[in-house]
Amino acid sequence: MTTANATAFTRLTTAEPVLVDVRPAGEVVPGMTPQTILTSGAPLPWEAYRGGQRRAILHAAVYEELAADPEEAEAAIRAGWIPIGACHEHGCVGSVAGIYTASMPVLVVESARHGNRGFCNLYEGESRKRLNYGVFDEEVRRGLDYLGGSLGPLLGAAVRRAGGIPLVPIIRRALHMGDELHSRNTAATLLFSRELFPALLELAGDGWDDEVRDALRFLRDADYFFLRLSMAAAKTMADAAHGVAGSSMVTAMTLSCREYAIRVSGLGGRWFRGPLPTVEAKLFEGFTEDDIEWIGGESHITETVGLGGFAQAAAFGLQAYQGGGPEAMVANNLAMYDITLGEHPDFKIPYLGFRGSPTGIDVRRVVATGVVPVIDGGLAGKDGGQIGAGVLKAPLACFIDAARALGPAAG
Amino acid sequence: MTTANATAFTRLTTAEPVLVDVRPAGEVVPGMTPQTILTSGAPLPWEAYRGGQRRAILHAAVYEELAADPEEAEAAIRAGWIPIGACHEHGCVGSVAGIYTASMPVLVVESARHGNRGFCNLYEGESRKRLNYGVFDEEVRRGLDYLGGSLGPLLGAAVRRAGGIPLVPIIRRALHMGDELHSRNTAATLLFSRELFPALLELAGDGWDDEVRDALRFLRDADYFFLRLSMAAAKTMADAAHGVAGSSMVTAMTLSCREYAIRVSGLGGRWFRGPLPTVEAKLFEGFTEDDIEWIGGESHITETVGLGGFAQAAAFGLQAYQGGGPEAMVANNLAMYDITLGEHPDFKIPYLGFRGSPTGIDVRRVVATGVVPVIDGGLAGKDGGQIGAGVLKAPLACFIDAARALGPAAG
Numbered sequence: 001m002t003t004a005n006a007t008a009f010t011r012l013t014t015a016e017p018v019l020v021d022v023r024p025a026g027e028v029v030p031g032m033t034p035q036t037i038l039t040s041g042a043p044l045p046w047e048a049y050r051g052g053q054r055r056a057i058l059h060a061a062v063y064e065e066l067a068a069d070p071e072e073a074e075a076a077i078r079a080g081w082i083p084i085g086a087c088h089e090h091g092c093v094g095s096v097a098g099i100y101t102a103s104m105p106v107l108v109v110e111s112a113r114h115g116n117r118g119f120c121n122l123y124e125g126e127s128r129k130r131l132n133y134g135v136f137d138e139e140v141r142r143g144l145d146y147l148g149g150s151l152g153p154l155l156g157a158a159v160r161r162a163g164g165i166p167l168v169p170i171i172r173r174a175l176h177m178g179d180e181l182h183s184r185n186t187a188a189t190l191l192f193s194r195e196l197f198p199a200l201l202e203l204a205g206d207g208w209d210d211e212v213r214d215a216l217r218f219l220r221d222a223d224y225f226f227l228r229l230s231m232a233a234a235k236t237m238a239d240a241a242h243g244v245a246g247s248s249m250v251t252a253m254t255l256s257c258r259e260y261a262i263r264v265s266g267l268g269g270r271w272f273r274g275p276l277p278t279v280e281a282k283l284f285e286g287f288t289e290d291d292i293e294w295i296g297g298e299s300h301i302t303e304t305v306g307l308g309g310f311a312q313a314a315a316f317g318l319q320a321y322q323g324g325g326p327e328a329m330v331a332n333n334l335a336m337y338d339i340t341l342g343e344h345p346d347f348k349i350p351y352l353g354f355r356g357s358p359t360g361i362d363v364r365r366v367v368a369t370g371v372v373p374v375i376d377g378g379l380a381g382k383d384g385g386q387i388g389a390g391v392l393k394a395p396l397a398c399f400i401d402a403a404r405a406l407g408p409a410a411g
Numbered sequence: 412m413t414t415a416n417a418t419a420f421t422r423l424t425t426a427e428p429v430l431v432d433v434r435p436a437g438e439v440v441p442g443m444t445p446q447t448i449l450t451s452g453a454p455l456p457w458e459a460y461r462g463g464q465r466r467a468i469l470h471a472a473v474y475e476e477l478a479a480d481p482e483e484a485e486a487a488i489r490a491g492w493i494p495i496g497a498c499h500e501h502g503c504v505g506s507v508a509g510i511y512t513a514s515m516p517v518l519v520v521e522s523a524r525h526g527n528r529g530f531c532n533l534y535e536g537e538s539r540k541r542l543n544y545g546v547f548d549e550e551v552r553r554g555l556d557y558l559g560g561s562l563g564p565l566l567g568a569a570v571r572r573a574g575g576i577p578l579v580p581i582i583r584r585a586l587h588m589g590d591e592l593h594s595r596n597t598a599a600t601l602l603f604s605r606e607l608f609p610a611l612l613e614l615a616g617d618g619w620d621d622e623v624r625d626a627l628r629f630l631r632d633a634d635y636f637f638l639r640l641s642m643a644a645a646k647t648m649a650d651a652a653h654g655v656a657g658s659s660m661v662t663a664m665t666l667s668c669r670e671y672a673i674r675v676s677g678l679g680g681r682w683f684r685g686p687l688p689t690v691e692a693k694l695f696e697g698f699t700e701d702d703i704e705w706i707g708g709e710s711h712i713t714e715t716v717g718l719g720g721f722a723q724a725a726a727f728g729l730q731a732y733q734g735g736g737p738e739a740m741v742a743n744n745l746a747m748y749d750i751t752l753g754e755h756p757d758f759k760i761p762y763l764g765f766r767g768s769p770t771g772i773d774v775r776r777v778v779a780t781g782v783v784p785v786i787d788g789g790l791a792g793k794d795g796g797q798i799g800a801g802v803l804k805a806p807l808a809c810f811i812d813a814a815r816a817l818g819p820a821a822g
Contacts, residue, residue, distance in 0.1 A: 177728070178587055
């Protein structure tokens, strides 16, 4: 490993992400104005956004009361009054369309070692209708209002009362309990809930009874709740490793409705763009591959730090959700050791004899082997809503471009 | 499968065990008098009890205030004033020495389908000092007093308020989360705690604040808490299948300080006894195999219903605790399909493509194949306390005797 990559790898694996607060995005996300809307993917000109991602942005403006309707929102975006930003460039990571508006509560995660922060907004709940799938109606609005008006403030109060909640211990244990922290977060959600419970109990005694009862119900039904924490933790880890001169380690991978893109530690803010990923899908009853629509997604920040597809062999239960058999999952997982810089010192995979997960994607190794990152992902449908899940493969093109920009290894 | 075995298998797999209450043993356990002490294993004459199991029985008499000291306890036992019973003959299952006295709170589990009840007392906590390892001092007494005076009554109130807690859904999920429900119960304990939270929250509001806070702390540190629920559920399932004329299915396996023994569905209350099991152990630092002492144990009621060693491939995390590699665990698990009557309809193993766990040990198949049940077990030391864990193998002799007593299969 080059010195630069060793530095990047160590910064990533020692970041110690801690959930320190839950606050409205407008209060904590860098560069966020009351009008800003963030969305998934490397930045695109407004005209390029299409389908569910475009609808999600327009609906977000209406939800935030920046515009009365989508037409007015579109005019305000074209006029530049509503700026559209890329999540990754604001310390955030987006789920699917990845919409952030100023009023939405975000999980505030901080690296205890390096001090940098990563953010993710809250899981919208189990309903198939979600703003992040480009759907907006009264039900979606009520859901977002619940997050902003009740769950967010309660979680913030609980987390502050608990003095912060370290996330690596939860992730480490969850990997021994069938989660890979991208498409499976069942154990992590439970472990996190348990950490929160003493503070929730105190808050219930302090007059938050209704909020606590509602939160328990929400958390009980939300096996995916921790995904947003896993994402914010991963963003914090990856950003801590960004900007190491000469490092060929990937620090961000992102999807918009148009393209896949990556960012590399030693190559500054530049995005290397490629085509949309290929996918082996398991679709819900009644859907075909023709129904899949790409509307963005950045949850694979987890793969960027050695989780998700890079820890598939920790989560055989995923078969039921995303298809594939145990042998394929093990093979997928093992292949990732060929393109990564090292093994994570804390994230261990029981089936692999507690071997550390393959961590730190090296663009040069991807190009040399032709092996691309595997990603556990949810799939969106043309009419909005999730229609299945599967294993995605990142396009080789962006890794080739990044390797070219890096030039030969310095050794 | 013979009709008799099909009946037994179906009764076992459809028992629907539900935790309905937590009560002092003296109030609910059949045949329990204020003086009765129950212990693990097929019944033995008093003279035969030795070592840690003998000490545990004597200490139990002192703890229950039936005697002032072990000498007085021994005299009372010899005089017949303190009857010693076998847990299994009272609807109970014992952990290690398996001590029950009348004041000890027990989990009351009831079959929603068949109406029979199974019981297990509460986990003593993470301390290596436990009455069930033959150790008794002020710390052990305080621990038992906490269970009887605080945790037990609180759990009883919470369970009644929740209207009972069905256990199969928890076990089913936990198998997808790295538990095999004998030596690993981490996920099940979390899932159970979550079921309890709403009732605990209400009880905290009703003046049980201190008990709730203490219970949360106890549950937080007690990854093994659910084992007792798993045991009581398994006992309920196994007893539901006991007494089917002609059935060669094992309905109980038990260990005392002297011997291994099994009971068979179609052979009434008769115990078939054999030598102590063989073991592949992973001992805690500083101990050798010479330090192992057999002081009883019935937690392998879980293996009797398709859990524990029969679901090892669901719990690769166990390697860290009991040794062995993933391949050996898979091989152990697969071998159990050769000696069981069927696959459990609810207990599925993700790594085996969600195949149902091998369930219902058939004494005839054990004898025909020479394959004996594998058991995930904790190991006790000569000076009291747990000194490690490992994979135990039941002795073939008791299966041969039982097969002989059954005679040829009726078909």
